[in-house]
Amino acid sequence: MTATEEVLTDLAEFVAIPSDSRHASPETMRAAAEWLAGRLAFVGGRVEETRGNPVVRADWTGAPGKPIVLVYGHYDVQPTGDLAEWTTPPYELTRTVVRGEDVVRGRGATDDKGPVLQVVHLVRRLLAERGTLPVNLRFLLEGEEEIGSPHLGDYVRAHATDLACDLVVSADGAMWRPSEPSISIASKGLVSLDVVVTGSATDLHSGRYGGTVANPVHALARVIASFHDADGRVAVPSFYDGAPDPTPERRAELEAIEFDEEAYRAGLGVPALAGEAGFDTLTRLWERPTLEVNGVTGGGKYSVIPHTATAHVTCRLVGEQDPGAVVAAVIAHVHAHAPAGVAVQVVDDGVRVPAYRIPPDHPAVVAGRAALADVHPGEDVLLAVIAGTLPCTALFEEVLGVKTLFFSFATADEQHHAPDEFFRVARIGAGIAAWTGLLDRLGEGS
Amino acid sequence: MTATEEVLTDLAEFVAIPSDSRHASPETMRAAAEWLAGRLAFVGGRVEETRGNPVVRADWTGAPGKPIVLVYGHYDVQPTGDLAEWTTPPYELTRTVVRGEDVVRGRGATDDKGPVLQVVHLVRRLLAERGTLPVNLRFLLEGEEEIGSPHLGDYVRAHATDLACDLVVSADGAMWRPSEPSISIASKGLVSLDVVVTGSATDLHSGRYGGTVANPVHALARVIASFHDADGRVAVPSFYDGAPDPTPERRAELEAIEFDEEAYRAGLGVPALAGEAGFDTLTRLWERPTLEVNGVTGGGKYSVIPHTATAHVTCRLVGEQDPGAVVAAVIAHVHAHAPAGVAVQVVDDGVRVPAYRIPPDHPAVVAGRAALADVHPGEDVLLAVIAGTLPCTALFEEVLGVKTLFFSFATADEQHHAPDEFFRVARIGAGIAAWTGLLDRLGEGS
Numbered sequence: 001m002t003a004t005e006e007v008l009t010d011l012a013e014f015v016a017i018p019s020d021s022r023h024a025s026p027e028t029m030r031a032a033a034e035w036l037a038g039r040l041a042f043v044g045g046r047v048e049e050t051r052g053n054p055v056v057r058a059d060w061t062g063a064p065g066k067p068i069v070l071v072y073g074h075y076d077v078q079p080t081g082d083l084a085e086w087t088t089p090p091y092e093l094t095r096t097v098v099r100g101e102d103v104v105r106g107r108g109a110t111d112d113k114g115p116v117l118q119v120v121h122l123v124r125r126l127l128a129e130r131g132t133l134p135v136n137l138r139f140l141l142e143g144e145e146e147i148g149s150p151h152l153g154d155y156v157r158a159h160a161t162d163l164a165c166d167l168v169v170s171a172d173g174a175m176w177r178p179s180e181p182s183i184s185i186a187s188k189g190l191v192s193l194d195v196v197v198t199g200s201a202t203d204l205h206s207g208r209y210g211g212t213v214a215n216p217v218h219a220l221a222r223v224i225a226s227f228h229d230a231d232g233r234v235a236v237p238s239f240y241d242g243a244p245d246p247t248p249e250r251r252a253e254l255e256a257i258e259f260d261e262e263a264y265r266a267g268l269g270v271p272a273l274a275g276e277a278g279f280d281t282l283t284r285l286w287e288r289p290t291l292e293v294n295g296v297t298g299g300g301k302y303s304v305i306p307h308t309a310t311a312h313v314t315c316r317l318v319g320e321q322d323p324g325a326v327v328a329a330v331i332a333h334v335h336a337h338a339p340a341g342v343a344v345q346v347v348d349d350g351v352r353v354p355a356y357r358i359p360p361d362h363p364a365v366v367a368g369r370a371a372l373a374d375v376h377p378g379e380d381v382l383l384a385v386i387a388g389t390l391p392c393t394a395l396f397e398e399v400l401g402v403k404t405l406f407f408s409f410a411t412a413d414e415q416h417h418a419p420d421e422f423f424r425v426a427r428i429g430a431g432i433a434a435w436t437g438l439l440d441r442l443g444e445g446s
Numbered sequence: 447m448t449a450t451e452e453v454l455t456d457l458a459e460f461v462a463i464p465s466d467s468r469h470a471s472p473e474t475m476r477a478a479a480e481w482l483a484g485r486l487a488f489v490g491g492r493v494e495e496t497r498g499n500p501v502v503r504a505d506w507t508g509a510p511g512k513p514i515v516l517v518y519g520h521y522d523v524q525p526t527g528d529l530a531e532w533t534t535p536p537y538e539l540t541r542t543v544v545r546g547e548d549v550v551r552g553r554g555a556t557d558d559k560g561p562v563l564q565v566v567h568l569v570r571r572l573l574a575e576r577g578t579l580p581v582n583l584r585f586l587l588e589g590e591e592e593i594g595s596p597h598l599g600d601y602v603r604a605h606a607t608d609l610a611c612d613l614v615v616s617a618d619g620a621m622w623r624p625s626e627p628s629i630s631i632a633s634k635g636l637v638s639l640d641v642v643v644t645g646s647a648t649d650l651h652s653g654r655y656g657g658t659v660a661n662p663v664h665a666l667a668r669v670i671a672s673f674h675d676a677d678g679r680v681a682v683p684s685f686y687d688g689a690p691d692p693t694p695e696r697r698a699e700l701e702a703i704e705f706d707e708e709a710y711r712a713g714l715g716v717p718a719l720a721g722e723a724g725f726d727t728l729t730r731l732w733e734r735p736t737l738e739v740n741g742v743t744g745g746g747k748y749s750v751i752p753h754t755a756t757a758h759v760t761c762r763l764v765g766e767q768d769p770g771a772v773v774a775a776v777i778a779h780v781h782a783h784a785p786a787g788v789a790v791q792v793v794d795d796g797v798r799v800p801a802y803r804i805p806p807d808h809p810a811v812v813a814g815r816a817a818l819a820d821v822h823p824g825e826d827v828l829l830a831v832i833a834g835t836l837p838c839t840a841l842f843e844e845v846l847g848v849k850t851l852f853f854s855f856a857t858a859d860e861q862h863h864a865p866d867e868f869f870r871v872a873r874i875g876a877g878i879a880a881w882t883g884l885l886d887r888l889g890e891g892s
Contacts, residue, residue, distance in 0.1 A: 188653055192749075201715030207634055207834030208858065210762050211736040212710075212727045214720035217757070218674060218739060224667035264658075269647030274660035274787030281658045290656040293663040294750050299741030301758050303638075306740070311663070312747050316656050341720030388653030412654065 004428045007114070007121050008104060010039065011423075012093040014075075014113045015106040021053060021076035021147045029053040029143050032075045039120050040139060042127065048159075052151035053143030059162075060127070061136045066443050068136040070163060072392060072404070073116035073171035074145035077108035078417045085419035095425075101178075103414075103422040110410040110423035115171040115431070116141060118409060122432045126439075134443025138165060145172065148351075149391055156399050167364050167442070168396045173386060173406035178413060178424070181372040181434075182382035184406045185365060188289070189317030189355040190389040191327050194347040195223060195334055196310050203304040214341030216309040217298045223344070224311055226337040227291055231277035234291045236333040242320035246287045254282050257382065286385035290316045291330070316389065323352040356393040356404070364405040364442065371437030375430050407438060450874045453560070453567050454550060456485065457869075458539040460521075460559045461552040467499060467522035467593045475499040475589050478521045485566050486585060488573065494605075498597035499589030505608075506573070506583045512889050514582040516609060518838060518850070519562035519617035520591035523554035524863045531865035541871075547624075549860075549868040556856040556869035561617040561877070562587060564855060568878045572885075580889025584611060591618065594797075595837055602845050613810050613888065614842045619832060619852035624859060624870070627818040627880075628828035629811060630852045634735070635763030635801040636835040637773050640793040641669055641780055642756050649750040660787030662755040663744045669790065670757055672783040673737055677723035680737045682779040688766035692733045700728050703828065732831035736762045737776070762835065769798040802839040802850070810851040810888065817883030821876050853884060 001009070018024055019032035030047070033054045037045040040058040047054045056075065061068070080090040088094040090107040097103065104114070120139075127133055140163060142152050156163060176182045197216040204213065229235045246254070259282045265273050275284040284290075291313065298309025315326055331346045338344035358365055360383055369381045386406065393404045409431030415421040447455070464470055465478035476493070479500045483491040486504040493500045502521065507514070526536040534540040536553040543549065550560070566585075573579055586609060588598050602609060622628045643662040650659065675681045692700070705728045711719050721730040730736075737759065744755025761772055777792045784790035804811055806829055818827045832852065839850045855877030861867040 188656075190653075190749075199716050202864070204714065205834060205863070206736070206738045206740055206760055207636075207762050207832075209714065209731070210634075210738050210833060211721045211730040211734055212719055213714060213716045214718075215738055217742050218670060221667040221670035221739070221742075224664060225671040228664060268650065268655065268659060270645050270659045270787060271789055272660075272787045273658055274785075275657045284657040285655070288657055290652070292652045292656050292661055292751055293667070293745070294652055295745030295747055295752060296663050296667075296755065297743055297746075299739070299758070300743075301741055303636075303760050304740050305738055309742065312745070314652055314749050316653050339720075341716060341718045343717055386653070387656060388651060417651070418648070 003121060003125060003432050004425065007117050007428050008425070010117050010121070011104065011109065011114055014117060015093040015108050016091055018091050019076050019108070019143065020079050021144050022079050026053070029076065033143055036075050036116070036141060039117070042124055043137065043139070045139070050151040050155045055143065055155055056139065056141040058139040059137070060133060063133060063136050063443070066135050067167065067445070068138065068165040069439070069442060070138045070140055070165040070168045071119055071171060072168050073119070073141045074112050074143065075116065075141055076143045076146050077111070077113070078146050080107055081419055087420055098422055102425040104425060105420055105422040107421055109421055110174070110414040111416045111421065112145070112172045112410070114423040114428070115408045115410050118428055118431045119171050119435060122435050126436065134440045138163060152392065153395055156395055160399050163400060165400060165402055167402055168400070168404040169364070169438070170390070170392070170404050170406050171408055173390065173408040174410040174412040174414070174416065175408065176382065176384040176412055178411050180379050180382055181376045182384040183365060183368050183372065184384045184386040185360055186286070186355065186357040187386040187388060187390045187393060189321060189323055190314060190351055190353040190391070191317070191323045192312070192314045192349040192351040193327060193330065194310055194312050194349070195220065196308065196345045196347060197223070198308045198343045198345070199305070199341070200307045203299065203307050206303045206305050209305060213305060214339060215305050216342050217306055219339040219342045219344070220296070220298065220309040220311055222339055223334055223337050224293055224296070226333070227293070232275050233277065234289070236291065236329050238329045239291070239326060240289065241325065242322060243289045243318050246283060250287065251283070254286070257282060285387050287318060289318045289321055316387065317355045319355060321355060323354055353389050353391045354394055356390065356397070358403045358405065362403060364403065367441035368405055368407055368438055370441060371434045374437050375434045407435065409434070449567060449571060449878050450871065453563050453874050454539070454871070456563050456567070457550065457555065457560055460563060461539040461554050462537055464537050465522050465554070465589065466525050467590050468525050472499070475522065479589055482521050482562070482587060485563070488570055489583065489585070491585070496597040496601045501589065501601060502585065502587040504585040506579060509579060509582050509889070512581050513612040513891070514584065514610065515885070515888060516584045516586055516611040516614045517565055517617060518614050519565070519587045520558050520589065521562065521587055522589045522592050523557065523559070524592050526553055527865055533866055544868055548871040550871060551866055551868040553867055555867055556620070556860040557862045557867065558591070558618045558856070560869040560874070561854045561856050564874055564877045565617050565881060568881050572882065580886045584609060598838065599841055602841055606845050609846060611846060611848055613848055614846070614850040615810070615884070616850050616852050617854055619836065619854040620856040620858040620860070620862065621854065622828065622830040622858055624857050626825050626828055627822045628830040629814050629818065630830045630832040631806055631811060632732070632801065632803040633832040633834060633836045633839060635767060635769055636760060636797055636799040636837070637763070637769045638758070638760045638795040638797040639773060639776065640756055640758050640795070641666065642754065642791045642793060643669070644754045644789045644791070645787070646751070646753045649745065649753050652749045652751050655751060659751060660785060661751050662788050663752055665785040665788045665790070666742065666744065666755040666757055668785055669780055669783050670739055670742070672779070673739070678721050679723065680735070682737065682775050684775045685737070685772060686735065687771065688768060689735045689764050692729060696733065697729070700732070703728060731833050733764060735764045735767055762833065764801045767801060769800055799835050799837045800840055802836065802843070804849045804851065808849060810849065813887035814851055814853055814884055816887060817880045820883050821880045853881065855880070
């Protein structure tokens with residue numbers, strides 16, 4: 001079997017374990033962890049307890065004096081959502097063709113079971129072929145990434161000595177787009193809160209009481225409308241503190257990237273792109289913080305004045321924005337815009353993820369770019385930004401004192417978290433070759 | 447048995463039939479209709495077909511030369527909602543005490559099975575005692591009032607000749623409050639529509655796409671916030687056309703009514719009353735049109751930019767406001783305030799109910815007041831307004847050319863449409879006496 005065939009055979013088994021961390025039983029999650037630990041038996045693969053789903057750990061430390069690289073990934077998956085929206089059963093890996101490309105479809109194929117197995121196989125083959133590895137390796141594969149890694153922090157803090165390393169390389173994450181190889185050198189921070197507006201004790205008949213009490217939906221709409229000015233800028237005072245405008249150099253870099261705004265617009269199906277005035281789409285996406293209402297709910301279809309209305313709000317942060325300060329600024333803004341006649345409360349979810357950045361000249365980035373360039377001769381390796389949030393980066397930086405290199409061979413268009421998730425078969429061989437080149441370069445200290 | 451005991455015995459049987467027109471089977475609805483027709487057998491009670499739930503009809507025309515009065519009511523009830531919120535099973539009539547008063551509790555007890563049975567019993571007793579009635583009577587008791595009477599219009603138009611009458615007296619409706627007898631001489635009109643904002647083809651990850659597309663929830667919030675100005679006035683141009691400010695005389699009448707704003711506020715549990723500047727609460731409630739968002743929905747708790755967001759909107763109309771013109775004005779306003787980057791659509795529910803009014807000096811109102819005054823000696827009979835909407839009034843006026851007198855002995859505080867619906871036992875005897883006085887007066891032509 002080729003390496004790709006080996007990965008696909010294992011991936012079919014791995015995908016068949018429905019390790020949906022939002023809904024699966026502890027037994028199912030443990031079965032997935034045990035299965036993965038078994039695949040890592042050649043480097044001491046084992047299941048270790050956390051206060052939630054267990055983590056899978058493994059270590060190979062047969063190269064004294066060489067750097068220690070911690071490989072991060074996860075074995076849990078997103079819920080399938082509505083099964084009717086899947087072309088084939090989500091937990092049966094199916095080889096098929098998407099947009100003319102050879103792919104495998106299934107929940108977790110690209111996020112993150114395929115990319116994890118790719119590394120597992122590569123390390124096994126390398127060790128079998130060479131009898132050694134270019135660097136020392138630790139694996140830390142968690143089972144709660146898709147639910148916000150609620151217990152990973154405690155685990156890492158409790159095992160900081162065992163996890164000591166020089167670098168984290170993440171098999172999670174994704175290349176920006178299929179047209180060229182890329183490395184993400186930044187991700188945005190995150191805070192999250194609910195705005196809850198309450199009026200009367202119960203829903204009121206909109207005829208019998210209409211016009212005499214403030215309507216919580218109207219009040220909430222005023223608060224939401226106050227979040228942005230007419231130019232699409234976030235209107236919360238001091239929101240942008242720590243988020244500097246991109247330098248002329250960064251603007252020039254961004255302008256040099258070929259980015260088809262019209263294709264992007266058409267792909268999303270929106271009538272027009274929109275956002276903060278004064279920036280193009282790529283700059284908005286990669287360099288600017290955002291405030292988005294993710295959901296709103298209140299009342300229903302019938303003739304009531306709802307007694308309550310709620311909005312869920314997240315902010316994505318960049319640069320040196322302080323998550324706690326942003327939460328405080330949003331809370332103050334909400335209270336300043338709360339209309340009379342209702343009670344307005346902000347429920348802080350406690351999420352505090354700062355933005356993350358690895359310098360473009362960091363040795364790991366340099367090594368990763370070189371490895372990718374070898375595998376994709378003649379193509380530029382883009383330095384991209386993950387506009388999403390990867391909380392583990394902050395955790396590893398804080399507890400282990402190391403940076404994280406994102407080196408995933410998933411691609412961002414592969415229906416992550418959506419029906420018909422897929423993984424490009426061609427990325428398996430490419431990824432194995434690039435990981436080999438990366439580990440070799442890290443071992444050489446280049 | 448006293449008349450009250452007879453009504454309560456029958457009411458227990460009637461309430462036990464779960465004629466919830468939103469959820470019950472056609473068989474259950476028919477069973478309720480057949481049961482009621484049986485109770486009207488002494489005046490030819492029968493079930494007649496409509497394209498939906500049947501109506502119950504009956505006629506007594508033994509008083510040639512006397513007016514014909516059509517008694518309107520309904521045998522369907524609202525859904526129970528969450529059974530856990532009921533103190534006793536909703537379909538078991540339970541005698542109990544509420545706020546120190548002797549009541550019966552059960553779904554439909556006050557809306558509208560109790561008030562309907564009250565009239566049925568009164569007419570039977572009167573006929574038994576006197577051998578005749580002071581007026582000719584027709585009964586029209588429908589089974590779809592709680593779902594907006596979708597088939598009543600067709601039925602009334604098709605049977606206009608059989609239903610010809612001089613006046614409708616409705617056993618549906620409710621007295622304004624328990625502290626004194628009242629007759630409602632007006633009800634508000636209604637239009638209803640949905641505002642649907644659509645952005646991208648699917649929900650988008652709020653990180654990966656944040657800041658590059660318009661968020662439909664933000665757009666909808668701007669539209670909702672634009673509906674009212676800072677003074678609580680509806681800001682839709684020409685909305686108030688046909689809704690004159692109350693005259694000085696009407697203001698004086700309203701001011702003469704004892705109305706405790708603080709008790710009203712405390713009863714609703716709101717931090718403060720609110721509404722259109724320049725009017726007190728009772729004027730806002732009875733004389734002013736309103737626009738309320740009854741519900742809003744979009745996205746959810748997770749980190750998405752929702753692809754769509756929807757608001758359900760109803761307007762309550764007064765005076766000569768034209769329902770069609772109000773709908774057109776709201777649609778134009780929404781489109782004028784639709785932000786760029788999203789598609790905004792208004793779905794018109796087709797509801798077109800004008801406001802209704804019966805003159806205070808109409809003979810039926812005069813007769814009703816006098817009948818109530820006899821039963822409640824020494825108490826003022828208030829002329830009130832139903833701030834809700836009673837579409838059948840417009841139907842009877844248009845097709846039969848007659849006014850409707852609301853003469854119900856339900857009270858608006860009896861948990862209509864809510865858990866623990868109840869009906870005051872004392873109102874049964876009072877209602878029977880008052881209905882007798884009303885029919886006698888109508889027969890005398892007074």
